[in-house]
Amino acid sequence: MAEQKVLAANGNTMVAEAYRQAEPDVVAAYPITPQTAIVEQFDKYVAEGLVHTEFVPVESEHSSMSACIGASTTGARVATATASQGLALMYEELHIAAGMRCPIVMANANRAISAPINIHGDHSDVMGARDAGWIIFFAETAQEAYDNTLVSFRVAEDKDVQLPVMTTMDGFITSHAMERCELMDDATVADFLGTRTAREPMVGGDHPVSQGMFASVGGAYFNLKQGESLAIDSVKPTIQRIGEEWAKICGRPFSLVDAFECEDADYIIVILGSSAGNARAVARELREQGVKAGVLRLKLYRPFPAAEVREGLKNAKAIAIMDRSDSFGAQYAPLGEDVRCALYPMDGHIPTRDYIYGLGGADVTLDLMRQVYSELQELAAGKLDQGKHYLGTNKAQ
């Protein structure tokens, strides 16, 4: 196994380190809490000459993503980072990056969306971008933010993928909490990542091409969009292959979903991001008391790993889908709808409750997780309704 340095670092530092090692040709970014430290630290590496990257300081996120798209079409390796309102401001470019098949890697420190103003961690920002055509990872820890970022460069730039990748981690909880991390040596990472081999670059190649084309009604637009959709649908085996390759190098396992004790579990929590560990801690506690509890954490969110979710949940008696965002006016929050859709083709019906939790960084205590598992037992016994619930909000006294 290659040499790794143990260090105390937060998620932002680990992503900045991954960017240093990936050495993008271009990074165009705008600061926003809680992501700022990534770009700040990376800019320092540029200033110190540790990387050859062209750093483009822009006046907004709308511009940062535009600059990234432009750079990516030339065949450059490109990365950026954002969060919250910044991601929201990128909305139109997100679709363009995916539609033009630009393999941009972007870290997002997941944060609430205004109003009211809130700088803390939840998934409202990412969920607003979930249909933009980007591959989306959710990291649980700072270590995983690092691993996911490295894997993302390979996935994005793979000749069979050529799509942008968003590597997300929970704002403050993961971006700012210091944890024990392992950093791979630079040479091993360089060897793993290689350099980007562009398909027809817009500039610099022997055959100049045009990009960002107009496609009129009917013909090309519709067919291209079909191709884009099928492209993201088919990337799972590539992600799995590259993830396993990295796992072999670093010694940390890789899977699209992390199924904890799901095989024989009666009660399963489905969750994304940093709170999965809290669910697992309570699941362990319950297992000791003879309650068969499990946790299904999705590391990959787009494309949605429906088959893996079905496989993980097939033996459950009751399922809690935990959403750290809401989808106003929809029947359920985003993960709630995704998981229910994944379950629909299955024979039989498993009762399912959707819990919206931790909005605006509200703390996810172990007691709240205990409450969820306890309610799942009542749900399985038919004593509780299915549907959407808010976990930990106040009740009128």
Add this chain to the structure above:
Amino acid sequence: MKDVRDFESWDYTQIPLGGVSIEAGNSDDYETGGWRSIRPVWDKDNCTNCMLCWVSCPDSSILVKDQEMTGIDYQHCKGCGICAEECRFEALKMIPENEAEAE
């Protein structure tokens, strides 16, 4: 190589990734002359080769060789009339297409 002119019939496996147009400058193949209902007619005797029409034409349809105007590219001219509007020397005037066809 596939013929770009057929792109409207391609399926998603045939269209280059990301909608890239693999032949740069192929807008020349797209003949927009058929959009025209009025056309500019050039009077060579009045023309001073000031190039105001050449600068103004949105479709690069003023043909020029060795710094002198040689004619109008009716394959691409959409008949917008800007050239005639800009001309200070009555060297360009717009006439209806049916009149031009009759001539």
Add this chain to the structure above:
Amino acid sequence: MQNMTEIRWHARAGQGAVTASKLVAETALLKGRYIQAMPEYGPERTGAPLRAFTRISDAPIEVHNNITDPDIVVVLDHTLLDLVDVLEGIKPDGTLIINSLLAPEEVRVKLNIPAGIKVATVDASGIAVKLIKRDIPNTPICGALAAVTGGIEIDALKEQLLGTFGKKFSQEIIDANLQCVDEAAKEVKVA
């Protein structure tokens, strides 16, 4: 989770509690343990009460929430005792360490602290003002923490302090901080 120590820090912004929470975690990492350190972020500025958290464990730490039932509570400003319930959720056999001129027995009476909880006081501000010439009580209180709880070794703490501060401060400041650790470890009173 077994063998996990959870430390909650209470301070006013500007007293170095966030640095302290990380320093203690990094010291434990130096000894091969798993760690977590995080401040509770907000829009507060200098003087506002804040909390920070440190977890130390022999096994990987999987929980990512605030610490609700700490093993150790460290208070960097004794005026917070009137504002904040620093004992909230503390384990019945927990430890409370306060930067205060009061004797531990006096704090016990003032806060009505049960006998099972160990109380320690040290004049961390006094030591800081004397040695660093500024009221930044974070390194002295870390020295007291190491002396009282035993989970953190004084030498490792000083080694880490040297590593963390070495990049940012003059030798004079570093030496003063190292002395702070020793002096507070010596001066801390337990009851």
